[in-house]
Each structure stands twice: as C-alpha cells, then as structure tokens.
Amino acid sequence: MGSVLCFSWGWGNAFETVYFESRNEIDAQVIDFIDQKGRATVAESNVPAIELIGVSKSFGPVQANKDIDLVVGKGSIHGIIGENGAGKSTLMSILYGFYHADSGTIKIDDKTTTIPDSKSAIAQGIGMVHQHFMLVDPFTVLENVILGAEGGALLKDGVANARRELKRLADEYDMTIDPDAVVGELPVGLQQRVEILKALYRGADILILDEPTGVLTPSEADHLFRILRVLRDQGKTVLLITHKLREIMDVTDMVSVMRRGEMVASRKTAQTSMEELAELMVGRSVLLEVDKPEVEVGKPLLKVEGLNVRDDRGVMRVKDVSFEVRAGEVLGIAGVSGNGQSELLAALSGITRAESGKMELSGETLDLSAAHNAAEMRTKGMSHVPEDRHRMGLVNKFAEYENSILGYHREPKYSKGMFLNKDAIRKEAKERIEKYDIRPPTTEMTAAKFSGGNQQKIVLAREIECNPDVLLIGQPTRGVDIGAIEYIHNRIMDMRAQGKAVLLVSVELEEIRSLSDRIIVMFDGNVVGERGPEATEQDLGLLMAGVNQEAAE
C-alpha cells in the first residue's frame, strides 16, 4: 500500500482509499471509495485503519481463514458478511489477539504489527464486542467497565474517575446507563451497551462487533446502528460482522464477503445489492444434476402446526411455523444459517422442548411443548440426520460399528441378553459399508478418522436403513466432497421414490433447489415465503434476506 495506491485528491475534506480486491478470479475489480459527505473528522486520513495481507489460520485440518486480504478505511463502517462458519469470527479473533494467524501480515494505521494477545489489541486501540458478551454478570456496570483498566491497585482510585468518564461517554454517544446496575440483571440490549462502553473506555479507535444484532430486538438494533453512525462520524472505525444482509445495506459504507474461509469480494455498499451479496455469500456451487423422477405424492406424513421455539437465552428462534410434508415429497427449508432452522430441527426431532406447537407424525398428534426425546421420535418412524455430525450425529471416539447403531442400540437384533451382540452389529455395519461405499471399508476405525463425506455416510446409513416414514436431514453435504455429495443426494431421492417424507434443511441454495419439490424460506424464525423448485436464485436470495417481493407486489 502506501503512496502509490493511496492518495488525496487535494480538496480539503475528501477521503479516498483505493480498495484491494481479494484474489478471487470471478470478482477481480478495483473499487475506489470516495466519501461524498466529506466528513471533517476523517479529512486528512487516507491511511487505512486496518490492513490484512494474506492472513491464514487453520484449526487442525480445518482451514478457517485462507489467505485473507482486507483493507478497512479509517472512519468508516465496514461490514464483513458471510454464512456461519465462513471464518468471520476467526478473522476478528485474530485481530483481537484471541487467536494467532498462521501466516500473513497485519497493519494497523499503516504500521505492520503483531497482536499476540487481547492486551496488545487494546493497547493498539482495538475494541471488540463479542457475540457472547464478555461480561461478569454479578458485577456492576462500573466494575465491568474498569476490569483490566482499574487505574490503581485500589479500586477507589479508579472508580470516581471511571464514573466521570462513563458519564461523558454516555452523553457523547447517547448511551445512558446506570453505572451501579448489576450487569446480569440488565436486558441484553443494555449489556451490549456495556460492552461498547468497555471498549470506548479503553480508548478504542477501532470497534469490532461480532454478530451484534443476533440477540437484539429490532428497535434495539436500530438504536445500535444509530450509535455506530455517531461513532463513525466521530472518526472511529467500525467493523461489523454479520450474516444479515439488511444490516449491511442499512449501516455500512463498505462490505467484504467471506465464504468458506476466503474473502471472495469487497464492494462499496452503495454500489451493491442484497441479491449480489446473497449470491456472493452462498456461492455458485457446481450444479449437480440430480435425477428427480415424477413420484406420486401421497398423504401428509408430517404436519407441523404453530411451532414456536425459544432458545436457552430466552430468544424466540422459531415463530409460528406451520407446514406439512407428504409421502414422496422433499420439502426444502432454505435460509441463511442461524434463522431458526437448527431450532426447528431440534424441536421436531424431540431434542429440545418447544414453547408451543403440534406435530402430526404418521397419523399421531404430538404436543411439542411437552417433553419428548429423540428415541421416542425414532420409534414413531422419524429419523434425523443432524446438522452437526460431530456434535450430534457421531461419537468421534467410537469405532465405526459402534456409531452405526447409536440411538438404535436398544433394538433386540443388536442385543444378546443384557450385552451387545457385537458380531451382529459388525456384520450389519459391514453390509452398510458396502452398500453406502464407506471408505476405508473398516468397522474398527474411530469415526474421527473418516473424512467428512464418509462420516456423513455413516450417519445417513444408520438413519435411512431403519426404514423411517419421515426423514429430517440437516445440512446433508456440509463439509462433504463432491463425489459424496452426489451419492448423498441420490440416497435422498431414493427415499422420495419409496414414498417417504423428507424434510431437508440446507443453507446451500443449489442443493435445496435441485432436491426439493417445494421450498419454504425461513428468516428470523418466520417462514417468509414458499416457492417451487423453479424459483430463481435471486428470488430465493431475497427471501433469505427477509424480503418477500411477491408479497410486496
């Protein structure tokens, strides 16, 4: 960077940065960013606040960040958008010194630097508002704000000072708060305010907010955005991490898109659209031709009515969702991840208890607000391939054959008196390995050592071979290689051909479109629309962003 690429136009308060595009072949394009409003506070600065060059980070075999380039202009609100797992949080944790990049250069205010820990990040003027607040619940607001920056060995030295400073910050940024309130008793919106005040109190010039609106009500979110604009106008740099397109359009000046650990594009917000961002976020995956024959659709096997689900934090994640899935039908649930799909699956499969709602399963009506469990749902003919196979689908340390009966271990064919009939289990596991082409073909290796695609096949084999009427399947091809994707898709089509009802949840639009007979889109816990498989990607993308064009017209 430097003088070659960053220059001033010479007229007083214009601010210009030439923006580096990532090395993505599709979107190679240089964007220049001229601040039209010409804010006085940022007039002289043409130095980027943050510059990342070739930053990579992996956790074991998982590459969370791949060769990331990013330039963030001083005094701007810069959005980083991407799906869950795209690597946004990891990248920000590197900036805040929580993780160390494996390689790459970080520049703050055009000076190459290292950020070994959070202390150093704070010293360099970086503040972070974490997705899960880093607050001590039984402490007061004041105690939380001064923690780590007490200003003396005795608390009373710093407290009066902090009280004054807090009042000044609160006035300046319109963030009034009672400094003596106990943080744990505050509503989440105010807790977040404490987090922001904490960062400002430490003199942060760069503020990173990680998914800040996930826990906020719409009006709290609006207030937050007002605060962010004030901060920008005062010359602070704001990095906003989110997967919500609307927020990006509302509040940011620039936006960078991440997908599967890579920075795929950067755009000036005014020059992009939700459609384009949705496309960049989800990515154009290789279109797999799935053979989808005509199947006679039968009677509904799964019917859900008025389902509401609240998460552990008390936030309503699924709101009044109703749908039905008929025999010989695949119902796809599309949506950007984190919009209630996981909670929906958990409630239907009996893992969590719903706030309210009824489910009709194979003719029997169940009250989902009562306690159920996954085993019970299985006996009623519902199988579940969970979204996260590592956390819910498999026990990574168990051998393949042990994993092949998880949840079905009580069945008489696997037992010999009070013991497991290991011979029978191994024999069946071998048959499945052959049938599902699980590689390497061994029953004894631990699940952790199989590749993602083969792990998924182990789960799939287990859940399909018990011959369910209804199959719930979440993110069937996440982290699965192309060959296995095709195989898994064909298995789902087989289920459909056999007259089963399949509920497919996926964040991959292409997958949803190629497999489903009907598609419903979830946004913020609501079903915002239903489409046929012929719906365009743009149309679905907008629905995923919570905009129902059909309804609007």
Next chain:
Amino acid sequence: MLDTIILVLDSTFRLSTPLLFACLAGLFSERSGIVDIGLEGKILGAAFAAAAAAYVFQSPWIGLLAGIMVSVMLALVHGYASISQRGNQVVSGVAINFLAAGLTVLLGQAWFSQGGRTPALSPATRFESLTLPFADTLANVPVLGPIYANLISGHNILVYASFAAVPLTWWIIFRTRFGLRLRAVGENPSAADTAGLSVTLLRYRATIICGILCGFSGAYLSVAQGAGFIKDMSAGKGFIALAALIFAKWKPVNAMFTCLLFGFLDALAIRLQGQEIPGIGEVPVQVFQALPYVLTVVLLAGFIGRAIPPKASGIPYVKERT
C-alpha cells in the same frame, strides 16, 4: 453459668480458628474458579511440616514458615494440575489429600520413629497464649471482666491472626484491583482474558494465597493448639471448611460467623460428651460431630436461600474455542 458459657465460647474461638483459616483459603481459591477439595491435605501437610520444623529448629515461627511452605507447594501441585494442565480439580484435590495423609505418617515414622507422630513440643517451641493488657486487673469487674480476661484475652497469636484475616480478606476481595480481577476470573474467565488479564496468573496467585492460609491452619493445629503432629490430626477440618464456605456463600464475614457456629457446635460436643441432657439422656458425641454437615444441608435447602458459587469454579479455562 456465666463461667460455663465463657468456657464454651472460649473453646469455640480456639476450635474455629483452623476452620476460619481454611475457609478463607478456600474462599480465595474458589473465588478465582479453582475448586479445592485438597484443603484437608494441605492442612495436614502443613501441620506435619510445622511440628517437625518447630521441633528441629526449636521455634514456632520457623514451624509456621515450614508449614506455609509445604502447604504452598501442595497448592502449586494442585495449581499445575488444574490450571496449567486443565485437569479435573476434584481429582487433583483428592489426590493431594491422599498424598498428605500417607506422606506425613511415612516421613514422621522415618524421621522420628514415634509411630508417625512428631516429638512433643515444649511450651517454648509452641505459640503460647497471650495475655492482653489489663486482663488480670480487669478480671474482677463483674460480667465484662471475665469476658475480657478469659474470652478475649488468653489466646495465642494465630487465633487473633485468623480473625484479623477476615476484614483483610474482605478488603482484598472487594476493595482492591486484585480482588476485582480475582472475582472476574472466577465468574467469567473469558471476560478477564478479553480485558487483557492473564487468567492463569490470577488463578495461580489465588492458589498460592490459599496455600499460605492453609499453612496457618495446619501450623495452628500442631504448634499452637496441639503440641506436635498426630496422624490425621486435621480430622476433616478441610471438609468442614468447605461446607462452611458454601454456607457462607463465599463471603468473608459470613465465613467467620459460619466457622464460629461450627466451632461452637464442636465445643458443645466436647462439653456435653458423656453428660446427660435433661429429658433426652446421653447424646452420642457423633450427633454433634455430624451437626455442621446436617446444618449446612438443612439450612441451605430451606432457610438461607440458594448459595450460588462463582460461575466458573471447577471449570478449567480453555482459551481456544474450537
């Protein structure tokens, strides 16, 4: 009657002291998020080291110092296992208890050949009772005189130190930067970490303070209250201290009153041993010995409300999220 009451209360103070030291030790540790089942072992180890050193060097002060050193060493073992290695804190604590129980007797036998005891300490090598100013002159004043002379005065210095440690602990925990940070790592270590503090360092410091206080507790048993080390002389005090800590809801002043209550029950048990209680008859001493535990359970269950431990206590801090 007054004499009897004073006598019981006097022994209450003396019996509360080791509990109080241990309870405050546990308070520092648990406030920082380290559960310490090993208080008992540290007390025992310190008691042995104190008695042995006091005998060899003929000084209670060197005994105290040795007790503290051994206790801190055991605390560091616990710290290494549970902070650096992120091991299970209960397992580590239990291991320390067994280690101390076995090693004290083994070394005692090897060094002194008295069946695991240390040689009896002469009065000069123990912490002796202090007579406060005017205690003798005021002894004849009705009511207040005996209270001052017999109850307040006439204890050894460690008794006074234990009660002085209560306001000191309160001040450190609630009024200093160190205390704030200590409480923060016990409640939400991630918050402390992101605020730029070292969770590891803070927890080690708490663990060391815990060791020092257990050292006082152990030394008190063998060099002040007793006159030498006897096998298993801590007799569950570390566990009672843990019960007291829960009872006190991890607060220093509450801890003092709880330890006094438990000390009182102990004193009462000794007093009533073998005596007939009108209307009931002779009560087995075990009933009184069990009372602290029973009280903790009963009162916590119904009377004083829920005792909420520091949120992160017992959970090793793992920084990496994946």
